[in-house]
Amino acid sequence: MVSVPVSASKPTPLAKGLPTSLDFPGKSADEVTIAQVKKALAASNPKFVPARQGIALKGEKKLLSDGATLSSVGWKEGGELAVKDLGAQISWTTVFVIEYIGPLIVHPLMYHFPKLFYGQDVQHSSLQKYVYAMVMAHFLKREYESLFVHRYSHGTMPFAYVFRNSFHYHVLGGVALAYSVYSPTYSATSAYIRGTIRENPQFLLACAAVWLWAELSNLKTHLILRDLRPAGTTTRAIPFGYGFGTMTCPNYFFEIVGWLVVCGMTGSYSAWFFLLAGTYMMGVWAIKKHKNYKKEFGKDYPKRYKMIPFVF
Structure with missing residues (x-):
């Protein structure tokens, strides 16, 4: 199972449920994509929708591609992701x-x-x-x-x-x-x-x-x-x-x-x-x-x- 800690890149009313940890039972970091992280995040934070979420590695500004897997972007067990609200889309x-x-x-x-x-x-x-x-x-x-x-x-x-x-x-x-x-x-x-x-x-x-x-x-x-x-x-x-x-x-x-x-x-x-x-x-x-x-x-x-x- 993969457990991914997620926090907000900056305080926002839409991210009151952050930080949180998202679990992906039965999957590895080679299988979980950024799109799946967004979907799981939206499920636990109803005010968020995947289209307006940007995901980055904690401490970095570059937003990650939806199709990329956790391992392909350099995420490792214990690593944290940061979510940014991109605003109305x-x-x-x-x-x-x-x-x-x-x-x-x-x-x-x-x-x-x-x-x-x-x-x-x-x-x-x-x-x-x-x-x-x-x-x-x-x-x-x-x-x-x-x-x-x-x-x-x-x-x-x-x-x-x-x-x-x-x-x-x-x-x-x-x-x-x-x-x-x-x-x-x-x-x-x-x-x-x-x-x-x-x-x-x-x-x-x-x-x-x-x-x-x-x-x-x-x-x-x-x-x-x-x-x-x-x-x-x-x-x-x-x-x-x-x-x-x-x-x-x-x-x-x-x-x-x-x-x-x-x-x-x-x-x-x-x-x-x-x-x-x-x-x-x-x-x-x-x-x-x-x-x-x-x-x-x-x-x-x-x-x-x-x-x-x-x-x-």
């Missing part, structure tokens, strides 16, 4: 739906009701029509993927993070980008558009073709990642196939290409800032994912760039 699916809904509301408002924002009507140029269609299609695709494609290793995240995560899309990709590209500066009568390549039908079609390739390629990589993880599991495997032959995160690369097209079409400072901010964050995530793949699969993981072929 929200599902990852809901988080992404909220994030992407912002641009889907802001862009139509500024495009269809320009007088409310610019004090005048705007005769939309072909460029503005293309960009509007591309932005709307992109975020509708994102919503579709959030609901029907993505499978997450963690079921929930702290609710407070929603506001932080939404800033990039609601403010940078929503308000700032929409206000810039639907303004009179880009209208059909603007000197910035008339007589330039930005009203050339061949140029616009070529840009749209590259953008469409990037969007479909991004979707393809997401489907490959989805098929690696059976529904209801946290299974991890090495991805192969379209884009993954050279990159750990080809989905990020195709995302960058799609927005790079919008930047090239418009020359908008807001579009460039949105792309640069997004590229920076995707770079941080790509480094982390690349490192985790190499750590988990060792020599079995192929040599790949992180997210940009021959560059990074």
Whole structure:
């Protein structure tokens, strides 16, 4: 039998029953998982639920993975675990739906009701029509993927993070980008558009073709990642196939290409800032994912760039 002492990492009204000791009859430290510890803790402390509990070794800050066993995380007989209340939780699916809904509301408002924002009507140029269609299609695709494609290793995240995560899309990709590209500066009568390549039908079609390739390629990589993880599991495997032959995160690369097209079409400072901010964050995530793949699969993981072929 395994007996695991558990205390609270800091005082909280939800942990009045702590410290305590959880018993797992007939099991060894090689069999008991962190998820089972959370379940047992919730059973003895009704105010706790597994989704909002973080478990760490006593004296350490790193939270332990639900699928890890006690022995695999270094717990030994007599060792103590600490539980942290992570606060109110929200599902990852809901988080992404909220994030992407912002641009889907802001862009139509500024495009269809320009007088409310610019004090005048705007005769939309072909460029503005293309960009509007591309932005709307992109975020509708994102919503579709959030609901029907993505499978997450963690079921929930702290609710407070929603506001932080939404800033990039609601403010940078929503308000700032929409206000810039639907303004009179880009209208059909603007000197910035008339007589330039930005009203050339061949140029616009070529840009749209590259953008469409990037969007479909991004979707393809997401489907490959989805098929690696059976529904209801946290299974991890090495991805192969379209884009993954050279990159750990080809989905990020195709995302960058799609927005790079919008930047090239418009020359908008807001579009460039949105792309640069997004590229920076995707770079941080790509480094982390690349490192985790190499750590988990060792020599079995192929040599790949992180997210940009021959560059990074």
